[in-house]
Amino acid sequence: MTIPVTIDKVDVTLGPNHVLKQVCLDVKAGEFVTLLGASGSGKSTLLNVIAGLQKVDTGHVLFNGENVEKRAPQDRNVGVVFQSYALFPHMTIGDNVSFPLLAAKRPVKERKAVAAEMLELVQLGGMADRMPASLSGGQRQRVALARAIASNPGVLLLDEPMAALDKQLREHMQVEIKRIQERVGITTIAVTHDQTEAFTMSDRVAIMHQGCFVQIDAPQELYRKPVNEYVAKFLGEANLFGTADGVLLGQPGTQGSQGTAVIRPEDLQPLHDGETARVSIEATVSLVSFQGERYRVEARAADGTTVISTMPSNSDMSRLAVGSLMEFGCRQPERMHVIVPQDSSAVVVEEPVAA
Template sequence: MERTANGLDCCSLVKSFTGAAAPVLKNVSLSIRENEFFTLLGPSGCGKTTLLRLIAGLEVQDSGTIDVAGVRVDAMPPFNRPVNTVFQSYAIFPHMTVAQNIAFGLEARRRPRTEIAAKVAQMLSLVRLDGMGNRRPRQLSGGQQQRVALARALANQPKLLLLDEPLSALDLKLRTEMQLELKRIQSELGITFIFVTHDQHEALAMSDRIAVMSNGQILQIGTPQQIYETPANRFVAEFIGETNLMDATRLSQGKFRLASGVVLDAEGSAQDAAIVTLAIRPEHAAITEPRNAGMRGIVRDVAYLGADRLYYVELDGGLIFRIRETNHDWGAQTASKGARVGVALRPRSVRVLS
């Protein structure tokens, strides 16, 4: 594992809970760089929130170490760690004003009044709540309350800001706006953000890098493009976006035969296994004339999705293959339900999975 000088290093973390059949975290190691927007992504129960709570000091690992900026912190109590957390519930104090909420941590550290006033004003401006310092939480929208929680967590200038699914309670439009706001704030402050979510779209939109987790383990770490375009295994390919998965037999290096007899060129190795899984993203395929394609089938359904159409093609042999095409030319439809079509694959679109 490559260690960081000023970021976060977790080494061989194991965590179990009483009564659980297996550890929640199984020998998890990762390094997060300074000033990075890093996302822990995975389904419910995969261990991502437990990992975040270990970093925050809200849980204690069975074994392993946690370093922040080169200093071991796993023996420190939460209030001594250079870390703050924004929870899903926001947890802002309803009896305090916005300004009092933001100032709470600074007052607990007995900072001078002039410093507190200046920092509160700076935080209000940063989260775009200028002029709202005297409001109570009940007078704010959900998105504004989320901004207050964020400002309070940032006021103490932590080295790491931990965000535990803070956008999940917001509606779709507001959630999208807050994604942009979080990325803007992180870029302006240069603080490392560690964001927990089960939402792949949030992860792809905001992250510098993503760790995909399943069953207490990290399966792949990479940029959004790396995770999406070159998934390490079947779980990552299925969890991040849509994908077509097909079993195939290896013929030679880079050539694979489907059960239907069609031979495809593909990238990847899957440890030179004889039987592999091929992955093709729906947008990496297109509908063409049957005579021009190796894969052919019948359009069984067409879903109109606004900017795109999703075609469900039953290939010869019975496999349902999805094709996503952008609605250009004023939404002209490429093929109708029941039409016999060919499937054209873009170069380097087929991946071999382990």
């Protein structure tokens, strides 16, 4: 049975460190939510709290509205995939997958049937008799996932499950995990420090910083409408320009809220000769680098502001030699976002007025 999870004002102190500070989170039944943050932000501690591996100082953890703080980990109906996968090396793949059913004293016939079904789900059918040592990293991860959901838990927890995989395999497994999660329909909470991983798999992403949630939102909203500069910088590169007294990006008369304008590099492009944009900035190119699927251009404005632009790899780069003075513009002003510092809220500037 898929269940909702509620974290209500949870505090955790470990030694002198206040690791979680009045943390609140509601995860809907069947939703995939990822806790994203730098090392030490508190995300793994919160996952341990949900799993029952870490006690809280104050606050509550509720599954389907029922308080579970006093339940032992094995009594919480939670499946966990650890970073190390934690497979039993002396057991076959089938026995690893069916181990939760063995611990629950389920009949042998049922255990074998469930193991076969789970292995088919993770596309490892027919491999029940193999040993963990004979599998690749991606296959071992699939086995760990199959074992975690074999007992039909109400909640699935993923603790940096792809940290040990290489880039190509990690990207493939992100899609696979999301496919399996949607097929099973299980409520899933994951932990990662990788933005792409969080965005690929999640319905919502909860960004943690110093033991608190900074912003919880859908991936697109987080990327396009960060609530503060920390979120803007954490989620990839961003151009951050100050605004004051109705002046935005150095354009007199431009209308916009006071604060910080956020423009992602792909939305700030070199303008062609004679082309104008409602939002623009002049800068001297200081670095051009080819990154496979794109070019990255770094430039410096007269006031020292760094300007970053990215373009598809098939772009004409002949005008963008180092030392060239270029006008960079945002052709779609609605893609610019202004962070208002007074209340940490953010406003989209939809129609800046040209000078």
